[in-house]
Amino acid sequence: MKTSAVFLLVVALTAVSAGQAADITGGITFKGTPPAEADIGPKMTEASPDCAAMYDPAKMPTTHFYVVGAKGEFADVVVSLKNVTGKSTGSSAPPAVLDQKGCVYVPTILAVQTGQKIIVKNSDACVHNVHCKPTVDGNQEFNNVQMPGGADLTYSFPKPEPFLKFQCDVHPWMFAWVTVVDSPYFCVSDKGGKFVIKNVPPGKYTVEAAHRKLGSQTQEVEIKDTDATVNFTFEVK
């Protein structure tokens, strides 16, 4: 009995000394004034009146390259742990969803793991073609037609790749960019510019924040027993 108690105590102490998984949290800030977004309305009206008819003429969609809040909160930045590879749980992760709605992709920026399913929906009453254009060897290019009311299309990619482009050539203003990472430690900053990477094992990591237009930044962080916080600031130079 006494021996068992000592053994349990040793195990507990070992666990504590090894540290618990923790979260990496932080915020992304945009400094300065972002470039003005382009109005998609004229192009949409010219090329596909059916698409334009889905919008109030006074509220036509714009591009979404810089999603910045009133206080500089920077959304759609992909945050991930760099150089953590071979840890993907993509095959068992729930599928991510890309929807084509109102003749635009929702969301514009998505992040998934290698092997994770991406379901592409067509919620519109018009035809789209789903054309994904990877640039990394091993990730296959696809181009499939998706009729209105047609079945969902499912894709997955075996290799990590930043900002893999999905586009519709019928409506050439329709883009989405999907970052594929090789671990479960990633997220996309929300409209408040916040991000959380959950359950990161103890260790030293390089945290990378990548924006579609502004490239990437990195910071070093060490996870011990408690959550860590890192913040990033982007600006257009």
Next chain:
Amino acid sequence: MSKNAPNKTNPRLFRFAVLTAFVTFLLIGLGGLVTSHGAGMSVPDWPTSYGYPMFALPFKFWTGGAFFEHTHRLLASAAGFMTTILAIWLWLKDSRKWMHWLGIAAFLGVIAQGILGGLRVKLHMNSLGIFHAAIAQLFFILVCAIALFTSRFWMELSADIKSTFVARGLRTLVLATTLLIFIQLIIAATMRHQHAGLSIPDFPLAYGKIWPDTNPAAVASYNAHRISVIEEAPITAFQIKLQMVHRVVALVIFILVAVCAWRAWHWLGGEDSLAKLAIFWLALIFVQVALGAATIWTNKAADVATAHVMVGALSLVTGALWCIIGFGRSTASLPDAQTFGVFGVQTSMMANK
């Protein structure tokens, strides 16, 4: 009568050849619209369209980019059909053996071009789009040449060679300029088929400079500031340099064509058909330069960019036809042809005018 001239003209055959050339010209324009609208992959299957037989695609699907891509396929089919008829017609009715083979070459060319277009869709290869565009230009020259060879103009020209001899130097200059225009069109096709939009957004300067910075930091900054509705692939230093090369070559072409026009006018005389063609050529280049500038100033508006493609094709074919006529007029070389000046014609011939 030269062996290059038909025994007699066939006006119907000539008119059909001209019509085929015109349809080919429209097809180049429609192809330009497909690329300008970024619509080349909007119909993912080929030779079917959205799973339908090509000629039975319901009208409700003729929308957006698919409108341009599908109509391009239909017009290409029409051009293929007309070229086939033209080849058969030449084979059956033209007395010149070499014209038979020119018709066969056109037939094989249009078939190859159609397959290349299909493979570009099926294999997802942008590089094939460059070949597709370049071969379209060569095919346009071929059908225009066939139209020329079936014309009364060519017959009369071939029967009247001696009085219209063109010096080798001028012919060589026009040929070299025409080849440079073809190279320019390949550069342009390479730019367009990278689907990166305008790699330099201003003109006549480039990012505010005579020669833009292309270091990584500068390119990153250009990309950060680029906000465009379509074709939003990041630009690279290579693409920026390629557009600068396109601008420099355009300037060289402009100068060369101006020299050709001046030499032709000066040495052949204003009434000579080749002098008039050279002046027309220079006017085309003027328009082409203006359209190139307008392409940038309108942020590559599809109609302007397509007009730039079409006038480019006309510029190439004008130079090519000039060469054919010039070399044709000089087929029966005069004994002392070697004594001609670089850009001149025989003095006695000048005296004849």
